[in-house]
Amino acid sequence: MQETKIITKLCGKIDPFSIESYISRGGYQQLLAYLKNIKTKKGRLQAHKKIMKLVEESGLCGRGGAGFPTGEKWRIAYQKAQKSRQPLYLIVNGDESQPGAFKDSFLMKKNPHLIIEGIIILAYVLECKKVFVYINGTFKEELEIMRQAVTAAFEHKFLGGKTTDFKERIKIKIIQGAGGYIYGEETALIDSLEGNRGEPKIKPPFPPQSGYNNSPTVVNNIETIANLVPLLEMGAKKYRQLGKGNATGTKLFSVSGAVKNPGVFEFPLGTSLRAIIYGICGGMEKGKKLAFVQVGGTGDFLVGKQLDYCLTYEKGKQKIPVGLGNILVVDKNVAVEDLMFSWSQFYARESCGQCTPCREGTYQLLKIAERLKEKKLMEKDYENMQDIVEVLEKTSLCPFGNFAAQPWKKVIKFYGADFFDARKRKK
Amino acid sequence: MTIQKILLSFEPEKENILPLLQKVNVHFGYISKDDVYRIAEYFDMAPAKIYGIITASEILKSEKPSQLEVAVCTGPHCVIKGSGEVLKEIEKYLSVKADRQADERINLKTISCTGHCLAGPIVIINNNVHENVKPAEVDDILKDYL
Ligand SMILES: Cc1cc2nc3c(=O)[nH]c(=O)nc-3n(C[C@H](O)[C@H](O)[C@H](O)COP(=O)(O)O)c2cc1C
Ligand code: SF4
Ligand code: FES
Numbered sequence: 001m002q003e004t005k006i007i008t009k010l011c012g013k014i015d016p017f018s019i020e021s022y023i024s025r026g027g028y029q030q031l032l033a034y035l036k037n038i039k040t041k042k043g044r045l046q047a048h049k050k051i052m053k054l055v056e057e058s059g060l061c062g063r064g065g066a067g068f069p070t071g072e073k074w075r076i077a078y079q080k081a082q083k084s085r086q087p088l089y090l091i092v093n094g095d096e097s098q099p100g101a102f103k104d105s106f107l108m109k110k111n112p113h114l115i116i117e118g119i120i121i122l123a124y125v126l127e128c129k130k131v132f133v134y135i136n137g138t139f140k141e142e143l144e145i146m147r148q149a150v151t152a153a154f155e156h157k158f159l160g161g162k163t164t165d166f167k168e169r170i171k172i173k174i175i176q177g178a179g180g181y182i183y184g185e186e187t188a189l190i191d192s193l194e195g196n197r198g199e200p201k202i203k204p205p206f207p208p209q210s211g212y213n214n215s216p217t218v219v220n221n222i223e224t225i226a227n228l229v230p231l232l233e234m235g236a237k238k239y240r241q242l243g244k245g246n247a248t249g250t251k252l253f254s255v256s257g258a259v260k261n262p263g264v265f266e267f268p269l270g271t272s273l274r275a276i277i278y279g280i281c282g283g284m285e286k287g288k289k290l291a292f293v294q295v296g297g298t299g300d301f302l303v304g305k306q307l308d309y310c311l312t313y314e315k316g317k318q319k320i321p322v323g324l325g326n327i328l329v330v331d332k333n334v335a336v337e338d339l340m341f342s343w344s345q346f347y348a349r350e351s352c353g354q355c356t357p358c359r360e361g362t363y364q365l366l367k368i369a370e371r372l373k374e375k376k377l378m379e380k381d382y383e384n385m386q387d388i389v390e391v392l393e394k395t396s397l398c399p400f401g402n403f404a405a406q407p408w409k410k411v412i413k414f415y416g417a418d419f420f421d422a423r424k425r426k427k
Numbered sequence: 428m429t430i431q432k433i434l435l436s437f438e439p440e441k442e443n444i445l446p447l448l449q450k451v452n453v454h455f456g457y458i459s460k461d462d463v464y465r466i467a468e469y470f471d472m473a474p475a476k477i478y479g480i481i482t483a484s485e486i487l488k489s490e491k492p493s494q495l496e497v498a499v500c501t502g503p504h505c506v507i508k509g510s511g512e513v514l515k516e517i518e519k520y521l522s523v524k525a526d527r528q529a530d531e532r533i534n535l536k537t538i539s540c541t542g543h544c545l546a547g548p549i550v551i552i553n554n555n556v557h558e559n560v561k562p563a564e565v566d567d568i569l570k571d572y573l
Contacts, residue, residue, distance in 0.1 A: 096542065097540070097542070098540075099502040099503050099504070099539055099540035099544075100502065100503055100504055100540065100544055101542070102542045102543075102544055102545070105542050136542065137449070137484070137485070137486045138485070138486065138541060138542070139542065173442075175445065175446065176445075176446065176449045176486075178445060178480065178483065178484040178485075178486065178487065179484045179485035179486035179487070180483065180484060180485050192445060192480075193442060193445070194441055194442070195441030195442065195443075195444035195445065195470070195472075195480075196476070196479070196480070197476075197479040197480050197483045198480070198483055254544075256503070256504035256507075256544040256545065256547075257503070257504055257507050258507055262504075262544070262545050263545060328503050328504065328507075330503075330507060331507065334506065334507050338506050338511060339503055339506055339507075341501075342501050342502060342503050342506045342539070343503065345501060345537065345539060346502065346539035346540070349539060350539070352483065
């Protein structure tokens with residue numbers, strides 16, 4: 001199966017450092033068309049309504065993991081800002097630090113102006129004067145490309161002019177993130193931008209109601225924003241035809257692990273793992289046999305018929321939650337203990353530490369993973385692991401704690417409790 | 428550039444704290460105790476708050492880095508690609524265990540995915556990213572840094 005290149009249409013075909021190469025391929029046309037319509041206040045309000053309607057009708061939902069309807073998020077924040085007369089902030093989430101996720105990085109490196117054009121249009125639509133793009137602090141190349149893209153957009157007067165009755169200049173600030181997975185969680189990200197340590201907050205209030213500096217704030221994933229320009233180009237009807245059921249449009253997938261051609265690929269939502277792994281990825285690497293596939297970092301270990309289920313944001317039977325769209329293909333040569341250790345290390349390291357179940361639970365799970373790996377499991381490790389998993393799921397302040405429990409739940413679901421018994425120390 | 432000059436290039440607004448810390452960290456390689464106090468004063472914050480930000484971050488450092496900083500990715504993709512063997516070789520070559528207390532000379536640690544998965548196994552040495560590292564190449568790569 002061929003890729004459906006909507007978001008990635010120009011990736012690899014243009015020079016990310018040259019705004020001209022984006023413009024020569026039709027770039028910034030949607031922004032210019034939009035600006036033409038908003039010279040008066042009336043025109044602006046009409047254009048606002050039109051885009052909000054388009055996005056709600058398209059069924060676009062967030063690509064940052066949770067799949068929240070994008071139009072609804074924008075509407076809540078916009079209405080709140082109008083009512084409370086507070087400034088509205090837009091934060092673009094480019095923190096992407098989940099292991100095996102690299103699609104936002106890909107987009108930033110290959111077509112930064114698609115993101116910037118989307119940001120500027122959205123800022124006008126939401127009457128937002130200040131935008132933060134929070135990028136994983138270790139992404140040096142992406143930071144440089146995005147910074148120069150903002151400068152180029154400014155020099156070409158796509159930013160900062162007085163084109164409309166909405167006279168304030170829109171400012172886009174590229175932020176080098178503090179470096180860590182938890183900053184990807186929206187309330188932690190906001191906390192970090194406010195000059196704090198970057199710890200998740202209890203929700204509600206949700207950011208569209210009360211976010212940055214207690215103002216209404218829209219937080220969107222990089223890929224979500226990158227959908228706006230193509231959506232304006234094709235219209236809601238055509239957009240809905242991509243995808244399956246209520247999961248509309250395409251999704252970027254980061255495929256890693258033991259396939260012939262790992263990489264970032266774009267497919268309509270509803271596509272199956274088999275189509276991706278045995279299609280564009282060319283199947284398993286030479287000499288390697290599939291053990292299982294894991295999607296979104298926290299998903300089930302999938303094999304056999306499950307590879308034919310749909311990857312989607314819809315819930316239900318024979319459906320696989322896509323999350324950020326990272327697909328990890330594990331082969332039989334890999335010791336599952338090593339993988340469990342890798343995940344446990346990640347979660348223990350990245351816990352922000354503000355709540356006890358997660359801070360202590362992830363540490364204890366790491367210790368169990370260590371013993372598992374060294375075949376030195378202790379008598380009560382299995383029971384303790386189950387207790388910790390339950391406490392993490394039930395009492396963590398933010399979803400991170402729940403995520404941390406998932407690899408353990410999934411490994412037992414897949415292999416059964418024998419997984420532990422077989423790895424006890426031989427007496 | 429002195430710390431004073433860096434400070435004055437930012438307005439003392441909360442949104443500038445992280446960008447400022449990143450800048451100081453790049454410029455001096457870490458953020459010294461003196462600098463933490465200067466920064467805290469400039470932003471009218473408790474120094475402990477500044478340390479809170481630094482210690483939660485994987486990039487900002489409160490102590491001078493070792494001469495040789497080696498980070499081996501043990502994220503899932505790199506594990507599948509054999510980073511475990513690479514790590515063992517590095518531990519052997521440097522005669523230190525990973526993730527133990529660093530000393531002035533060497534800091535060997537593991538990290539969980541850098542987003543460069545496609546080029547894994549990844550080893551980062553003094554900020555240089557080495558891609559597709561094979562256990563047999565470890566000696567050659569490290570030799571250049573010693
Ligand atoms: C632990 C954790 C990590 C997250 N990391 C990211 C991330 O790296 N990038 C991202 O866009 N969203 C991430 N999210 C989701 C954000 O909180 C937020 O829902 C998302 O940015 C909203 O954008 P969207 O509506 O466009 O999907 C994370 C959530 C959690 C709980
Ligand atoms: S669940 Fe973990 S990451 Fe989330 S707030 Fe609690 S300690 Fe922090
Ligand atoms: S797992 Fe090593 S770079 Fe992603």
